[in-house]
Amino acid sequence: MSERPSLTIGIEEEYQIIDPETRELRSFITQFLEGDRIVMVERDLKPELHQSMVELGTPICYTLDQAKEELSNQRRFIVDLAQQKGLAVAAAATHPFSRWQEQLVTPLPRYQGVLEEMQLLAQRLLIFGMHVHIGIEDRAFAIDTMNVVRYMLPHTLALSTSSPFWQGRKTGLKSYRSLIFEDFPRSGTPEICRTVADWDNLIGTLVRTGCIPDGSKIWWDCRPHHKYPTLEFRICDICTRVDEAIAIAGLFQAIVLWLWKLRQHNITFRTYRKELIDENRWRASRYGIDGKMIDFGKTEELPARALVRELLDLIGEEIDELGIQHHVKVIEDVLMHGTSADRQLRVFDANDGDIKAVVDHLIAETKLGLD
Amino acid sequence: MYYPSFNIGIEEEYQVIDPETRELLGYVTQSMAREKMVVNERAPTVELGERISSGSVAVGTPVCVDINEARDKLLRVRTQMLELAHAGGYKIAGAGTHPFTRWEGREETLAQYRQLAEDTQMIARRLLAFGLRIHIGVEDRDLAIDVMNTMRYVLPHIFCLSTSSPFWHGRDTGLKSYRAVLMDSLPRTGIPGYFASYYDYRSYVDTLMRTNSIPDARRIMYDIVPHYRFSTLVIRICDMMPNYRDVLAVTALLQAAVAWMVDLRQRNMSFRLYERTLIAENKWRALRYGLDGNLIDFGIERSLPARALIRELLERVEPLSHKLHSWHELEHCYVMLDRGASADQQLAVWKATGQDDRAVVDFLIAETEKIA
Numbered sequence: 001m002s003e004r005p006s007l008t009i010g011i012e013e014e015y016q017i018i019d020p021e022t023r024e025l026r027s028f029i030t031q032f033l034e035g036d037r038i039v040m041v042e043r044d045l046k047p048e049l050h051q052s053m054v055e056l057g058t059p060i061c062y063t064l065d066q067a068k069e070e071l072s073n074q075r076r077f078i079v080d081l082a083q084q085k086g087l088a089v090a091a092a093a094t095h096p097f098s099r100w101q102e103q104l105v106t107p108l109p110r111y112q113g114v115l116e117e118m119q120l121l122a123q124r125l126l127i128f129g130m131h132v133h134i135g136i137e138d139r140a141f142a143i144d145t146m147n148v149v150r151y152m153l154p155h156t157l158a159l160s161t162s163s164p165f166w167q168g169r170k171t172g173l174k175s176y177r178s179l180i181f182e183d184f185p186r187s188g189t190p191e192i193c194r195t196v197a198d199w200d201n202l203i204g205t206l207v208r209t210g211c212i213p214d215g216s217k218i219w220w221d222c223r224p225h226h227k228y229p230t231l232e233f234r235i236c237d238i239c240t241r242v243d244e245a246i247a248i249a250g251l252f253q254a255i256v257l258w259l260w261k262l263r264q265h266n267i268t269f270r271t272y273r274k275e276l277i278d279e280n281r282w283r284a285s286r287y288g289i290d291g292k293m294i295d296f297g298k299t300e301e302l303p304a305r306a307l308v309r310e311l312l313d314l315i316g317e318e319i320d321e322l323g324i325q326h327h328v329k330v331i332e333d334v335l336m337h338g339t340s341a342d343r344q345l346r347v348f349d350a351n352d353g354d355i356k357a358v359v360d361h362l363i364a365e366t367k368l369g370l371d
Numbered sequence: 372m373y374y375p376s377f378n379i380g381i382e383e384e385y386q387v388i389d390p391e392t393r394e395l396l397g398y399v400t401q402s403m404a405r406e407k408m409v410v411n412e413r414a415p416t417v418e419l420g421e422r423i424s425s426g427s428v429a430v431g432t433p434v435c436v437d438i439n440e441a442r443d444k445l446l447r448v449r450t451q452m453l454e455l456a457h458a459g460g461y462k463i464a465g466a467g468t469h470p471f472t473r474w475e476g477r478e479e480t481l482a483q484y485r486q487l488a489e490d491t492q493m494i495a496r497r498l499l500a501f502g503l504r505i506h507i508g509v510e511d512r513d514l515a516i517d518v519m520n521t522m523r524y525v526l527p528h529i530f531c532l533s534t535s536s537p538f539w540h541g542r543d544t545g546l547k548s549y550r551a552v553l554m555d556s557l558p559r560t561g562i563p564g565y566f567a568s569y570y571d572y573r574s575y576v577d578t579l580m581r582t583n584s585i586p587d588a589r590r591i592m593y594d595i596v597p598h599y600r601f602s603t604l605v606i607r608i609c610d611m612m613p614n615y616r617d618v619l620a621v622t623a624l625l626q627a628a629v630a631w632m633v634d635l636r637q638r639n640m641s642f643r644l645y646e647r648t649l650i651a652e653n654k655w656r657a658l659r660y661g662l663d664g665n666l667i668d669f670g671i672e673r674s675l676p677a678r679a680l681i682r683e684l685l686e687r688v689e690p691l692s693h694k695l696h697s698w699h700e701l702e703h704c705y706v707m708l709d710r711g712a713s714a715d716q717q718l719a720v721w722k723a724t725g726q727d728d729r730a731v732v733d734f735l736i737a738e739t740e741k742i743a
Contacts, residue, residue, distance in 0.1 A: 102409050119545025120658070136429065153653040183552050185655040191648050192563075202648060209667040210561060210674045211652045275564060278582045301582050 005260060007253050007322075008135030010069040010230065011245065012057040013238050014128040015366075023359035024100040025126075026087055027051035029106055029123070043077055046306035049111045050126055051104045054078065060135070064253065064324045068246045068336040075242060090362040092340060093177035093237035096355045100126040100167075121184060127177040130160065132239045132249045133230035134256050139196045142224045145259050147192050148269045152255060153221050153235040154280035154293065155311055156248055158304050159331060160236035161288040162340035165253045170354060172340040172350070175237050175287030178281070181219070186212075189277045190220040199224065209236055215276050218285045221281075231256065240340040240365045247330035251311075254318040254328070272296050288339050305335050319334060339364070375633055377695060378434045378508030378683035379441045380603060381618065384501040384611050385452055385739075386469055393732035395472035396461065397453065398501065408494055434508065434601075438623045438697040449742050451616060456569050457640040464735040465537025466713060467501055467550035467610030470591040470721075471728045474499055493559035498557075499506065500550040505622050506603035507629045512569040514633065515604055520565055521632045521642040526668060527653035527682055528596050529628070531677050532704060533621055535713035542729055543721070547661030547714040550610050550666040551654070554592075559585075562650045563593035563653045572597065594654075604629065608654075608722045612713050620703035623695075627688035630695060661712050678708050713738070 016026035029047045032038050038045050046055040058070035069362060079089045086159050100123050105111055115122045136142040140142075143182050161174035166305035173179065181187050193199040193324065206212045213224030221235035233252050262268060280293045292301040312319070312331065338346070343365070351357035435441040438452055456463045509515040534547035555561045579585045581627040588599035594608035606625055612618050613693040635636065649669055656664045657677070663672040683703055692698045710716070716738075717731050724730040 117659075120539075120542065120549075121546075179556060182556060184647070185651060193647060200644065203668065205649060205672060206652065208672050209652075209664075209669070211667065273564060273575065275559070276578060278558065279579065279582070294584065296578070296582075299578055299581050 003137075004367075005137055005141065006062075006135040006232070007257060008133075009061045009064060009249055009253060010058055010133035010135075011061075011067060011071050011249055012131040012133075012229075013071070013074070013091065013125075013245070014053055015238075016069070016092065016095055016128060016362075017052050017054060017082055018090050018095075018109075018362070018363060019086045020086070020088045023051045023097075025050075025052035025095050026074050028082070028085070028087060029054055030104075031085065032051075033106075033108075037050070044076070047106045047108060047111075048116055049105055051106050052090060052098075054344075055127065058349060064246060064322065064327050066249045067249060068327065071245060072242055072370050075366065077199060079367055079370070088192075088363045089122075089366055090359060091128070091162075091238045091240045091366040092344070092362050093175060094159075094180075094247045095126065095164050096165040096344070096358045096362075097168035098126070100124050113231065115232070116175045124180060124183070127163065127180050128238045129177065129181075129234060130245055132233040132236070132252050133228060134233070134252050135229060136224075136231050136256065137229045137328065139224065139229075141198050141263070143193050143199050143262065144268070145231055146190055146222050146224065147194075147271045149222060149231075149255060150189055150192075150261055150274075150277050151269060151273065152231070152311060153189065153271060154277065154284040155304070155308050156233070156251060156294070157221075157235045157281065158284035158287075158289045158291075159251075159308065159339060160239050160248055161285070161335055162237040162240055164341040164345050165348075165355065165358065170345070173286050174339065174345065175289075177237050177286040178235075178285040181250075184219055186217065187219045187283055188221060189274050190222055191274055192271055205362070227366055234370075237340070239363055240343075241368050243327070243369060244334060244340070246271070246327050247334075250316075250319070250322070250327045251331065254304075254315040255321055256322065257318040258315045269346070270297065283287045288341055288344070290338075291336060299315040302305060308335060375510055375629075376436070376508040377408040377630055378436060378506070378603065379438060379622060379626055380434055380506030380601075381441055381445055381622055382504040382506075383445075383448070383465065383618065386464045386466065386535060386577075387456060388464050388732060388736060390460065390462045391570045393729045395469040395474075395499070398499075403443070417456060420508055433666065434506075435697060438514070438619060438626065438700045441622060442700065443618055445615060445618065452584070452685070453740060453742070455592055462736045463612045463739050464732060465501070465535075465561075465613040465739045466717070466735050467548055468539055468553075469499060469659070470538040470717070470731045471541035472499070473540050483503070486636065491668070493557050498553045500536070500553040501616060502550065502554070502607055503609040503611045503621070505609070505625050506598060506601065507602075507606070507626050508603050509633070510602040512597065512602070514636070516566050516569045516572055517636060517641075517659075518629055518632045519563065519595050519597065519604060522595055522604070522606075522628060523647070523650050524642060524669075525684060526562065526606070526629050527620060527650065527657040528677070528681050529618075529624055530608045530610075531657045531662050531666075531681065532624070532707050532712055533612055534616065534658070535610040535612055535715045535719050538721075538728070543718070545710065546659050548610050548658040551608075551658040553737065558594065559590060561594060562596060562647050562654055564647050565644060569597070581623075602726055610713070613735050614713070615742055616700075616703050617713065619708060620707060621698040623692060623697040623701035624688065624701060624704055626697060627692040627701060629643075630686070631688050633693060643670065653661075661710065661714050681708060 023365040061067035102276045163177040166176045293304045347361040385399045536550040541547045666677045692701045719735045
């Protein structure tokens, strides 16, 4: 058996750049583009398809404490950079009202290519996620973990939900982003891959037949990264608050450690069919933590909150071992007071349906705890 | 081994159009489960709805023994539909989407849809996506699951022929079937996973029912599934097509492909099983590019023109089609390959008329009215 995975943490976030007057999304990235390069910025600012989106990633972090510091630095950096241009930053998986039809596409060949390939579907993809990388050096264990953690992905999605609005309307969902993304091919809950060879075969076939250039175009909710020795969790809406993002990253870290320890004892969590996991995924995007989810072991519907608490109990020992209790306990606050989506809906109702108030709320929460 | 009947059932969905504005007023679906037509309308087509529910349109027996009987029944239904509509001053069109009419947005209706225990017709109403549902009789349930597993591979190929929804809300989506995107955003849709047996499939359905995820098996709407009550496989991957000959050709192709899968099995062979992920690549290409794109031949791992792969499929199933006495209808697929699918025709009309949405509707109406 291989050594314990390093369990390093890396967090990528996709931010909205906002005009503080109109509260609309505002094109931003082109101000830093010279030809096809980003200039005059000391960090690795990644353009996205839409000009009003930017992606930033933390360096490799060895502890969750460090990840929190790096993520806070990163957010402080982008907030300052935007502020210099008279703009603001919001962390939410959809903008409450800006329309995709009106967004400009970043004038780089690769985005023109995406647009050409995906057409209207690419233009609609005005959504913002958080990707958490957990370092797993043994590829066989990474694949094994992907199969099993599929089960817990909906639970973490529920905790992260931050996209209740779309194009100025209440969608009735807590994570509308997860539905928009499903229009893309190769998205959603991963299929079961029995072995590393199974995964390599799949990627190899898709590459050889010209479907994709490499594994980076597999947009599953969880995937072994095509370059880094990490398992990448892509299921989550971007969290509006830093402490919530860190709590969820800690959850992923502890789950992987837990599965590694189980494996030492020849035990694994059961793997369920994609069709069944998708039921919970739907419930998470629809109701967030307010709904019921299914415990497929018991084949019983239970409140999502109870199932999240059960998960926290299951991995309690690992949370202690990693020394991340103080970060993970934020999840208890989320269970009691709601996710970003719930808070956005409360602000909307408290302001008699003033959707601009929701944007102001998001801008404020995005900066919370940074100073 | 039990030999299937390969009986045929065709369920079409028609758009009811205002001849002045060319807007969509309502739509009609045939539901074989209820053995009657169901009309869902907005405002002025109530009259049409009453006449249909009062029984003036006969759908006839749900099951046809072969493509010839299916042709007679289909023409009878279409004739009656057209007469009724014309009497009320409406037009009828068949296509996967209406080029420009907007009803409710997709956004607010998805959530409601999920919660209500409605039947499958509701999706069409809510999403305004119109499909063609083909039933092929495979009576033995385990054989049906086996055929479902293997048939998945050829569904994208056949779907290419049916694509008819390039427009949505007055916009060229850049896709050949936007309907497929709309449908696949609902739960339990798209290319199904592999099921080892009917028991395996049933235990999946039972788990969902036990956990209150679905009220019954009608809510399982994958591109191919065993019907919840009849002993048929229901194939719902195709867009609704305006031209009845296209509908019959695609139906005959599906029937012959099912017969081919059964024939292989009877000779102790099987079409190879590929992962859903791979088949989904072909479905994506089909909905994006239709007949004009490349599909992947996973046997030889090469990307080849869709038309070439469809021709190959037609050659493979031709002997089966002769046995089923359906070649005179199936052969029309070659015409479709040369002419283009309805989506291609619609785009050509749109470009030729300086992007006139209404001209596209007129074209769809004219194609739908061509009968016998």
